[in-house]
Amino acid sequence: MTSATLTAAQPRAARKVRRAGGPNTGTRILQSTWLVFVVLAAWWVFSARSTNFFIPSLEQILTVLVRDLGNGVIMAGALYSLANLFVGLLVAAALGIGFGLLLGEVGWLCRIVDPIIHFFRSVPQAALVPMIIGVFGLGQGPKMGTIAFACLWPILLNTIDGVLGVEPTIRKFSKVYRIPRGLHFRKVVLPAALPQIVAGVRVALPIGITVMVVSEMFASTEGLGFYILNSSATFQVPETWAGALLVGVVGYIISMLFILAERRMLRWYYASGSQ
Amino acid sequence: MTAPVQADSQLAQSTLLMKVRGMTMSYGSGTAENKILENLDLDVNTGEFISIxxxxxxxxxxxxxxxxxxxxxxxxxxxxxGAIIDGPHPDLAVVFQDYSRSLMPWMTTRENVAFPLQGKGMNKADRIRVAEENLAAVGLAGQGGKYPWEMSGGMQQRVAIARALAYNAKVLLMDEPFASVDAQTRFDLEDLVIKLKQEFGVTILLVTHDIDEALYLADKVVVIAEKPATVVDVIVTGFGEERDQVDTKADPRFGEARARILHRLRKN
Amino acid sequence: MKETTTSPRLLLAQRVAAILILLGIWWLVIASGAVPSMLPGVSQILAAIGKAFVSAAFWGALGKTLLAALSGWAIAAVVGVVAGLVIGSINFLDRSTSILVDFGRSFPVLALMPVVIMLLGSNARMEIVVVALSCLWPVLVQTVYGARRQEAAVSDTVAVFRIPPLLRFRRVLLPSALPFIATGVRISASVALLIAVGVEVISQAPGIGRQITLMQQEQRWDMAFAYLFFTGMVGWAMAAVLQRFENRLLIWKRQEND
Incomplete structure (x- = not known):
C-alpha cells in the first residue's frame, strides 16, 4: 500500500462515532463508580455472614486497618517499603534510560546484547529475592537492589524501542542541520523516545511493588510485606487482609498518580495525537 | 424550501425510488444546538445518478x-x-471514503465482498460466486484471493464498490468515494462507476465537494449550501449516457453549469 | 535508522562472544574476592547446570511449575478474552468496570499470598489460582483496548450492511482485537512463569521455586543459581516461541502497518 493514500485518509479516522447528547459529568461519575460500590457492598454483606475463620467481615478488616493506621504500626512500615521502592525504581530508571539510549543509538551493539537482555528479563524476580538476601544480607540495600534489578529490564527494553522508533525524518533533520551530538541526544532523541520510556516505567511500577512486598516477606522485620506475613503467621486474620488490601490501594494510588503525571508531562504527545 | 426537483419532464417519467422530505439534523440541544441540515428535500428516480x-x-x-x-x-x-426506512436498510448500500479502513484487513477481497451476503444468510457457494462476479464487474477478476493491503488504493476502492454492488441494494450511496486517490486513478474510477450504472442500471447517489466530478458523473446535480445546509440549486446535466473525460468536460454546457454552481456557492 | 546487514553467522558469533565476556566479568568479580564468598564461580555454576540436567528431581520440579503456570495462564486467557470482548464492545460496561480493572491490574497479587494460603492451602490448586489472577489483567486490559478501538469506518460498514451480532462478534470484533489479544496473551505467558516461581518461593508449594529456596538453605548456591538460570532460559524460550507464533498469526496486521 502506498503511504500517500494512507495519510490522505488519516483525518477522517479521528472521527469517532458520534452519539446524540453525551452524558454530563454527574452521570459519568456515577457510571464509572456504581460498580465499585456494588462490589464493596456485596463484600460487606457476604463477609458479615461468613462463618469461615479465614474470611473476616469487611467491617473487621476496616476497623483494624483504621486502628493500625492510627497507631502508626502501618505508617512506619509503609514508609520503609515506599523508600525501598522509590530508590530501587530510581536506580532502575537511571540505568535503564541511560543504557537504553546508548543501545538504541548504537544499533550493532543492541543486536548483539539483545538475547542477554531478554534472558535477564525472564529470570523470576521473586526467586531472586531469597538469593540476594542470602548473599548480601537483610539490610535495605539488597532489597532496593532487587527492586532495581526487577524494574531495570522493562525500562531498558522500552527505552531501546523508543529510540529505535524515533521518526526517521526527525533524525534526518537533525543530521541535515548538523545538530551537535549532545544537543541531538538531549533535545531530539530523548523527548521523542520519552513516551515509550515513561510507558516502560509505568510497566515497571507494579513489578517493583510486587518485589517490594515479596522482599519483606523474607526475614524482614519491617515494611508492609512483613506486616502481612507477620499477621498471618500469628493468625491475626483481619490484619492479614487489611495489609493485603492496603498494598493494593497503595499500588493503585501510585499507578494513578503516575498516569496523571504522565499525562501532564507528555501533553504534547497526547495533544498531537502521535500515539 | 420546497423541492425544485421535478423540474424536468424527462425525469418525471421515471419512477420515484427514494423520497426525502423535510430532513433536519442537529447536534446538541437548547442554546447549544448546532443545526447541520434544515428541511432538506430530495427525490431520486430509478436508474438515476445524482450528485450532491x-x-x-x-x-x-x-x-x-x-x-x-x-x-x-x-x-x-x-x-x-414506498416504505419509510429507519436505520440501515437492505435497499441501501454505501461506499465509504475510507476504503482502506472500511475493508477488513483480515479478510481476503473475496471474503470482504461476500461478508454482507453472509450476514444476509446466503450459503457459502452462492456468496463466493456472487463475490467473484462482482469483482469481475469492477475489473478485478481473479484477484479475490488477495488481501486489501496487497492492493493499491484505487483497487481497494474497486473492492468497496464490488461489495456494495454485491449487496444488491436498490440505491448505492457514495461518500466522497474518490477523494483520497490520485487524479488518474480517480478518472478511471469515475468511468468505472458510469460503466456500472449503464450495465446494471443501479441508482446512485454520490456526495462530493468536487464540482467537476459532480457534473461529469451525474444526471442531476443537487447543490447544498448555507448553514444549516439546504438545497440551493438543482441542475439537470443532460449529457446523455456516454461520457468522456475530455469531451464531456469540454462541452459548453459543462462550463456553464460549472460557473452556475460556483457562482451559487460563492454567494454564501 | 541505518540498517547495516550483518550476516546471521557473524551475529551469532558476536552474541556468543558477548555472553562469554559477561561470564568473564562474573569470573573476574568472583576471583577478585570483592563479593561475598557464597557466590559460586562460573565453573561451579556450569557443573551444577550439568548436574541439574540429569537430575530427575529437577525435571519433576520444572514440570510441576510449568503445569501450574500453563493451567493458570490458560484459564486467564479464556476468561480475559471473553470478558474483555464483552466489556470493550459495550460502552456502559467499559465505563463501569474501568476503576475495578485499573485496581486489579495494579494489585500486586503476590501480596495476597498469605491470605490465599490461609484460604486454599499450600498446593497446586492455590498456585494455579494465583497465577490465573495475575495473568488475567494483561489479557483483559489488552482485549478491552482492542475491542474498544474499533475503527469508525468498520463499525459504519457493519451497520450499513446489517451484519448480525454473532457474525459481527466472530468475524469483525474478534479479528480486529486479535493483535491486542495476542499481545496480552503473550505478556501474560511470561507473567505466568514468573508468578508460578514466586508463589513456590513464598508458599513452598512444590516446584522449581521451592527447589531454589531449598538449595539456598542447604548452602548449595551453585545449584540454586543453576535452577534460576534454567528458569530464565525457559521463560525466554517461551517468550520467543510465542512471539514467532504471533507474527505468523497476524501476518495481515504486520503487512498493513508496513
Whole structure:
C-alpha cells in the first residue's frame, strides 16, 4: 500500500462515532463508580455472614486497618517499603534510560546484547529475592537492589524501542542541520523516545511493588510485606487482609498518580495525537 | 424550501425510488444546538445518478449518514420504494471514503465482498460466486484471493464498490468515494462507476465537494449550501449516457453549469 | 535508522562472544574476592547446570511449575478474552468496570499470598489460582483496548450492511482485537512463569521455586543459581516461541502497518 493514500485518509479516522447528547459529568461519575460500590457492598454483606475463620467481615478488616493506621504500626512500615521502592525504581530508571539510549543509538551493539537482555528479563524476580538476601544480607540495600534489578529490564527494553522508533525524518533533520551530538541526544532523541520510556516505567511500577512486598516477606522485620506475613503467621486474620488490601490501594494510588503525571508531562504527545 | 426537483419532464417519467422530505439534523440541544441540515428535500428516480455537491464542512457527510440510516435525523422522513426506512436498510448500500479502513484487513477481497451476503444468510457457494462476479464487474477478476493491503488504493476502492454492488441494494450511496486517490486513478474510477450504472442500471447517489466530478458523473446535480445546509440549486446535466473525460468536460454546457454552481456557492 | 546487514553467522558469533565476556566479568568479580564468598564461580555454576540436567528431581520440579503456570495462564486467557470482548464492545460496561480493572491490574497479587494460603492451602490448586489472577489483567486490559478501538469506518460498514451480532462478534470484533489479544496473551505467558516461581518461593508449594529456596538453605548456591538460570532460559524460550507464533498469526496486521 502506498503511504500517500494512507495519510490522505488519516483525518477522517479521528472521527469517532458520534452519539446524540453525551452524558454530563454527574452521570459519568456515577457510571464509572456504581460498580465499585456494588462490589464493596456485596463484600460487606457476604463477609458479615461468613462463618469461615479465614474470611473476616469487611467491617473487621476496616476497623483494624483504621486502628493500625492510627497507631502508626502501618505508617512506619509503609514508609520503609515506599523508600525501598522509590530508590530501587530510581536506580532502575537511571540505568535503564541511560543504557537504553546508548543501545538504541548504537544499533550493532543492541543486536548483539539483545538475547542477554531478554534472558535477564525472564529470570523470576521473586526467586531472586531469597538469593540476594542470602548473599548480601537483610539490610535495605539488597532489597532496593532487587527492586532495581526487577524494574531495570522493562525500562531498558522500552527505552531501546523508543529510540529505535524515533521518526526517521526527525533524525534526518537533525543530521541535515548538523545538530551537535549532545544537543541531538538531549533535545531530539530523548523527548521523542520519552513516551515509550515513561510507558516502560509505568510497566515497571507494579513489578517493583510486587518485589517490594515479596522482599519483606523474607526475614524482614519491617515494611508492609512483613506486616502481612507477620499477621498471618500469628493468625491475626483481619490484619492479614487489611495489609493485603492496603498494598493494593497503595499500588493503585501510585499507578494513578503516575498516569496523571504522565499525562501532564507528555501533553504534547497526547495533544498531537502521535500515539 | 420546497423541492425544485421535478423540474424536468424527462425525469418525471421515471419512477420515484427514494423520497426525502423535510430532513433536519442537529447536534446538541437548547442554546447549544448546532443545526447541520434544515428541511432538506430530495427525490431520486430509478436508474438515476445524482450528485450532491457542496463546500467542505457544509454537512455532506452528516447528510449521507442520515440517508444511509447511520444517523437518525431530528425530523423528516426517508422513503425507499414506498416504505419509510429507519436505520440501515437492505435497499441501501454505501461506499465509504475510507476504503482502506472500511475493508477488513483480515479478510481476503473475496471474503470482504461476500461478508454482507453472509450476514444476509446466503450459503457459502452462492456468496463466493456472487463475490467473484462482482469483482469481475469492477475489473478485478481473479484477484479475490488477495488481501486489501496487497492492493493499491484505487483497487481497494474497486473492492468497496464490488461489495456494495454485491449487496444488491436498490440505491448505492457514495461518500466522497474518490477523494483520497490520485487524479488518474480517480478518472478511471469515475468511468468505472458510469460503466456500472449503464450495465446494471443501479441508482446512485454520490456526495462530493468536487464540482467537476459532480457534473461529469451525474444526471442531476443537487447543490447544498448555507448553514444549516439546504438545497440551493438543482441542475439537470443532460449529457446523455456516454461520457468522456475530455469531451464531456469540454462541452459548453459543462462550463456553464460549472460557473452556475460556483457562482451559487460563492454567494454564501 | 541505518540498517547495516550483518550476516546471521557473524551475529551469532558476536552474541556468543558477548555472553562469554559477561561470564568473564562474573569470573573476574568472583576471583577478585570483592563479593561475598557464597557466590559460586562460573565453573561451579556450569557443573551444577550439568548436574541439574540429569537430575530427575529437577525435571519433576520444572514440570510441576510449568503445569501450574500453563493451567493458570490458560484459564486467564479464556476468561480475559471473553470478558474483555464483552466489556470493550459495550460502552456502559467499559465505563463501569474501568476503576475495578485499573485496581486489579495494579494489585500486586503476590501480596495476597498469605491470605490465599490461609484460604486454599499450600498446593497446586492455590498456585494455579494465583497465577490465573495475575495473568488475567494483561489479557483483559489488552482485549478491552482492542475491542474498544474499533475503527469508525468498520463499525459504519457493519451497520450499513446489517451484519448480525454473532457474525459481527466472530468475524469483525474478534479479528480486529486479535493483535491486542495476542499481545496480552503473550505478556501474560511470561507473567505466568514468573508468578508460578514466586508463589513456590513464598508458599513452598512444590516446584522449581521451592527447589531454589531449598538449595539456598542447604548452602548449595551453585545449584540454586543453576535452577534460576534454567528458569530464565525457559521463560525466554517461551517468550520467543510465542512471539514467532504471533507474527505468523497476524501476518495481515504486520503487512498493513508496513
Amino acid at each position: 455537491v457542496g463546500p467542505s464542512g457544509v454537512g455532506k457527510t452528516t447528510l449521507l449518514r442520515c440517508l444511509s440510516g447511520l444517523l437518525h435525523p431530528k425530523a423528516g422522513t426517508i422513503e425507499v420504494g
